[in-house]
Amino acid sequence: MVSFKFLSLVCTASYALGSPLPPLAEPILAVRANTVTYNASLPNVTIFATGGTIAGAASSSGQTTGYQAGAVGIAALLEAVPEIVNISNVQGVQVASVGSESITPSILLNLTQLIQKELDSPYCQGVVITHGTDTLEESAFFLDLTIRSEKPVVFVGAMRPSTAISADGPINLLEAVTLAADPAAKGRGAMIVLNDRIANAYFTTKTNANALDTFKATEQGFLGFFINIKPKFYYHPALPLDKPYFDLSGVKSGAELPQVDIIYGYQALNPAIATAAVASGAKGLVLAGMGAGGWTDGGNDAIEALIKTNKTPVIYSRRTMDGYVEPTGSFGIGGGFLNPQKARIMLQLALHAGYGEAQLKTIFEYYG
Ligand code: SIN
Numbered sequence: 001m002v003s004f005k006f007l008s009l010v011c012t013a014s015y016a017l018g019s020p021l022p023p024l025a026e027p028i029l030a031v032r033a034n035t036v037t038y039n040a041s042l043p044n045v046t047i048f049a050t051g052g053t054i055a056g057a058a059s060s061s062g063q064t065t066g067y068q069a070g071a072v073g074i075a076a077l078l079e080a081v082p083e084i085v086n087i088s089n090v091q092g093v094q095v096a097s098v099g100s101e102s103i104t105p106s107i108l109l110n111l112t113q114l115i116q117k118e119l120d121s122p123y124c125q126g127v128v129i130t131h132g133t134d135t136l137e138e139s140a141f142f143l144d145l146t147i148r149s150e151k152p153v154v155f156v157g158a159m160r161p162s163t164a165i166s167a168d169g170p171i172n173l174l175e176a177v178t179l180a181a182d183p184a185a186k187g188r189g190a191m192i193v194l195n196d197r198i199a200n201a202y203f204t205t206k207t208n209a210n211a212l213d214t215f216k217a218t219e220q221g222f223l224g225f226f227i228n229i230k231p232k233f234y235y236h237p238a239l240p241l242d243k244p245y246f247d248l249s250g251v252k253s254g255a256e257l258p259q260v261d262i263i264y265g266y267q268a269l270n271p272a273i274a275t276a277a278v279a280s281g282a283k284g285l286v287l288a289g290m291g292a293g294g295w296t297d298g299g300n301d302a303i304e305a306l307i308k309t310n311k312t313p314v315i316y317s318r319r320t321m322d323g324y325v326e327p328t329g330s331f332g333i334g335g336g337f338l339n340p341q342k343a344r345i346m347l348q349l350a351l352h353a354g355y356g357e358a359q360l361k362t363i364f365e366y367y368g
Contacts, residue, residue, distance in 0.1 A: 043088050044125065051098040052136070056068060067161040120149070123166070126152035129143070137204060156193045186237065188239070259283055262341065275302055334365045
């Protein structure tokens with residue numbers, strides 16, 4: 001018989017037969033571990049829940065827009081997928097219950113520190129993070145740059161709320177847990193699971209506001225597919241070339257990361273927006289430029305003045321879906337292959353780590 005038990009922040013799949021999990025180092029997780037019995041023949045996967053559409057609820061089964069994201073807790077998500085207990089001992093931690101537009105740097109910091117501790121434990125084979133799809137690529141990229149472990153880190157979301165007819169959340173969650181429990185998933189960095197696809201967190205972006213097959217890296221492609229819920233990889237484990245790592249283990253909880261703003265490029269853009277962003281506290285800017293990162297003459301004058309006067313680091317990225325961006329003219333830093341939202345995360349982490357101009361150029365223009 002399978003049942004689910006709950007603590008205030010924690011829930012666990014438990015089994016009628018089995019022995020208790022050994023206590024873990026981290027205080028919240030230790031409370032959880034003492035309540036668990038488990039099937040010793042299965043791997044242990046921890047699910048960190050943050051909200052999003054996968055946890056969304058609407059007033060009717062046909063409603064797939066305008067619903068409340070993050071309304072349903074991890075316990076209900078697990079109850080919808082009883083098959084999970086045949087694959088893994090799962091334990092859930094509710095980290096947040098928000099739409100992903102409300103994920104903050106402080107939630108990300110908490111998440112990466114909790115997950116690093118969990119992955120460092122010999123009892124954990126992998127982790128899954130349930131997350132809203134709108135900014136999932138940002139959180140997945142953040143963890144990809146701040147977790148140091150061979151063990152699988154798998155982000156999962158859904159495009160239809162949990163109350164929808166043919167909701168995609170349950171199968172996505174089952175596949176995500178299966179992937180996190182699979183030794184073949186080791187050494188691939190953070191991954192994203194949706195619509196039967198396995199994608200890497202580094203390059204993948206959300207491409208469609210509504211469709212189930214929204215996550216793509218059109219140039220770099222997928223890592224694999226699911227057949228009968230089993231992951232099938234296309235390649236041996238590989239990581240993006242010289243992906244940087246930022247150690248956040250010693251950072252105090254509640255700490256802020258530097259403000260970095262994204263400025264969107266368009267015909268006759270208003271150069272004062274960049275200046276206003278810096279005046280309101282931005283410590284760095286990312287430009288979503290036109291084509292291969294093009295910016296207007298007037299806009300470039302304003303950017304050059306900000307770089308010279310305020311020493312503001314400026315990353316030239318692109319509003320186009322894909323491609324490589326070099327700096328415009330003799331100033332700024334090229335965003336390489338990173339889209340603006342990923343470039344923003346990388347610049348925040350690099351500024352927090354104290355990187356100067358030369359180091360920024362190295363991580364963006366050579367490796368980004
Ligand atoms: C969200 O990102 O929280 C809402 C949209 C989604 O999860 O698909």
